[in-house]
Amino acid sequence: MPLATTRRTGLVDQVIEQMRSAIATAEWKVGERIPTEPELVTALGVGRNTVREAVRALAHAGLLEVRQGDGTFVRATSEFSGALRRLVGSELREVLQVRRILEVEGARLAAVNRTEEELRELTEVLSAREKSMEARDYTVGVDKDAEFHGAVMRCSHNTLLTELYQGLTEVVRASVATTVREAPHKANVDHRGLLRAITERDPDRAAAEAAGFLDELLAELADSDA
Structure with missing residues (x-):
């Protein structure tokens, strides 16, 4: 140490x-x-x-x-995050549902409030994420994916929303890792549409993009349980 x-x-x-x-x-x-x-x-x-x-x-x-x-x-990195991990446990559906609630509104606000500097950060992190996923370096890819979503939330400029999501960081990373492990074909979800919507300051499209891939995963889980 x-x-x-x-x-x-x-x-x-x-x-x-x-x-x-x-x-x-x-x-x-x-x-x-x-x-x-x-x-x-x-x-x-x-x-x-x-x-x-x-x-x-x-x-x-x-x-x-x-x-x-x-x-x-x-x-976990904080008591809040630890409490959330105990709350949702390993139930992927619950994690995805909570992610959807926070990420959809975060994306909507990010499209309105993001700065040019923040936009550059989003672009760089997403590029690193895509390269890692394409190279099947999923360890780095999962980290970059969580970093990208965290950066989107910071672009919202809503301190409370950002802090709530920060508390979920480990849970989000674990949910992405679980998705990659159980369905490698879902590893490189295309987030470029979300980035374009934020770039073009289109809050409704940003919210729809944020919801889209999470809804797809939730639908697949529902089908698998049927």
């Missing part, structure tokens, strides 16, 4: 904050295993009980997941 050596007062709280910071800054990425207990004890200069209490607290908050015999893994 390494973590800074803690002071001798409020050790558990200090360890929690340092671990939280490592997660928030992506030093410890979602899905990755964090350092082992002995490594944390050495890095922090605290006892095992202090480390265990901190891990327990962050696991309870939804940021970490302790897997018996396998280690401790980063589950």
Whole structure:
């Protein structure tokens, strides 16, 4: 890592904050295993009980997941995101439904409020996404897909909407990864229509484009359950 050596007062709280910071800054990425207990004890200069209490607290908050015999893994970047992940669990339909609610309005507002600088960012991220998906580098592609949708939400210039969506980042990434894993032919969904609508400041078309591919996935799920 390494973590800074803690002071001798409020050790558990200090360890929690340092671990939280490592997660928030992506030093410890979602899905990755964090350092082992002995490594944390050495890095922090605290006892095992202090480390265990901190891990327990962050696991309870939804940021970490302790897997018996396998280690401790980063589950979410914030308590809000962790709570959302517990709420929707692994049910893809629920994730897609929540995404649709937020992304449709986000796209509509983005078409009205985006700046030229934000438009350039959207174009660059979408280009990187398409190249990764076409090369079947799905790990990078999924990250770029989530980055693109997050950038669209920022273009809305609605702080609350953006923060709500940010809390869903890990859930969105997981839903995209699940879609890619279960239906590789859906990996490179064409988002150029959405980008064109935002570029041309057409809110209704942007909303329709945002809803389109999610509605298609939801319809496929309904058919598979029929």
